[in-house]
Amino acid sequence: MTDQATRLKVKDLSGVSVVEFSDRKILDELCIHEIQEELSAFIDSKSSGKILLSFKNVDHLSSAALGMLITLKKKIEEKKGALKLSDINPQIFEVFKITRLNKLFDIHPSQEKARASF
Amino acid sequence: MNVGRQQGASESESRPLNTFKEITVDNDLTEAKRPEEAILRDLSAHGYDENTTFAIKLALEEAMTNAFRHGNQCDPDKRITVRYSVTDDRIEIQVCDEGEGFCPGDVPDPTEPGYIDRPHGRGIMLMRAYLDEVEFCSKGCSVRLVKFRKQTP
Numbered sequence: 001m002t003d004q005a006t007r008l009k010v011k012d013l014s015g016v017s018v019v020e021f022s023d024r025k026i027l028d029e030l031c032i033h034e035i036q037e038e039l040s041a042f043i044d045s046k047s048s049g050k051i052l053l054s055f056k057n058v059d060h061l062s063s064a065a066l067g068m069l070i071t072l073k074k075k076i077e078e079k080k081g082a083l084k085l086s087d088i089n090p091q092i093f094e095v096f097k098i099t100r101l102n103k104l105f106d107i108h109p110s111q112e113k114a115r116a117s118f
Numbered sequence: 119m120n121v122g123r124q125q126g127a128s129e130s131e132s133r134p135l136n137t138f139k140e141i142t143v144d145n146d147l148t149e150a151k152r153p154e155e156a157i158l159r160d161l162s163a164h165g166y167d168e169n170t171t172f173a174i175k176l177a178l179e180e181a182m183t184n185a186f187r188h189g190n191q192c193d194p195d196k197r198i199t200v201r202y203s204v205t206d207d208r209i210e211i212q213v214c215d216e217g218e219g220f221c222p223g224d225v226p227d228p229t230e231p232g233y234i235d236r237p238h239g240r241g242i243m244l245m246r247a248y249l250d251e252v253e254f255c256s257k258g259c260s261v262r263l264v265k266f267r268k269q270t271p
Binding site for chain 1: 169176179180183186187228229234236241
C-alpha cells in the first residue's frame with residue numbers, strides 16, 4: 001500500500017505489519033504531528049497488533065519523534081499488540097541510548113530479525 | 119538576558135557579540151528552520167564532520183522547539199532570535215525567546231522511572247549530551263550552546 005499523499009509504506013509479512021517511511025525523512029517537530037496522525041490511524045485500522053516500524057529511511061530525528069513513538073507504543077499495547085523498531089542507524093541509535101529509550105523499545109538491527117522475534 | 123562573558127572556565131569565554139551573525143524569525147516551526155540552514159551552511163564551509171553536524175542539528179532543533187513551544191507558548195506574534203558564530207575551533211549559538219523564562223532545574227530527569235515513558239521532556243538532556251556547553255541565562259529565556267571542534271590525535 002503506497003498512496004501519493006501518505007508518508008508511510010506498509011506491507012504485511014506473515015501477519016506482521018512492516019511500516020517504512022516513504023521517503024528520506026527527518027522526524028522533527030515540523031512533520032511529526034502529521035506522521036503521528038497517520039500512524040495512529042493505521043494502528044486503529046489494524047486487527048492484528050504486530051507492528052514493525054523500520055527506520056530505514058530516517059536520516060535524522062528530534063525528541064519529538066521519541067515522544068511520538070512512546071505515545072504509539074502505548075496505543076498499540078492498549079490494543080494488546082506489540083511494536084518493534086528496526087534499521088536504526090548508529091547515530092540515531094545513540095539518541096535512544098542517551099535517553100535510555102533503547103530499554104523501553106524492542107529494537108532490532110534488521111526487519112528480518114525483528115519479524116522473527118514476534 | 120545574559121549574553122556577556124561567562125565567569126569561570128577560560129576555554130568557554132563567550133566571544134564579543136559583534137563577531138556573531140543574527141537571525142530573528144517569527145515564532146513558527148517552518149520559519150525556525152532558517153537559522154538552522156544558515157548555521158549548517160557555515161558548518162560545511164568550515165569543514166565540520168558529520169557527527170558535529172548531527173549534534174548541532176539535533177541540539178538546535180531542541181532549543182528552537184523549546185523556544186517556540188515553551189518560551190513563546192506557540193504565540194505567532196512572538197519571535198525567536200538566534201545569534202551564532204562558527205569558526206575553525208568552535209560553534210557558538212544563542213537562542214532567545216520572548217517568554218517569561220523558566221528554571222532548568224525544575225525539569226525532571228527524563229530517564230527516571232516515573233518519567234521515562236512520558237512523551238516530552240528530553241530536549242535539554244539531549245542538548246547537554248551532544249554539546250560541550252549548555253548555559254541558560256538567569257531568567258531562562260535564552261540558552262547558549264557551544265561545541266568545540268574535536269582535535270584529532
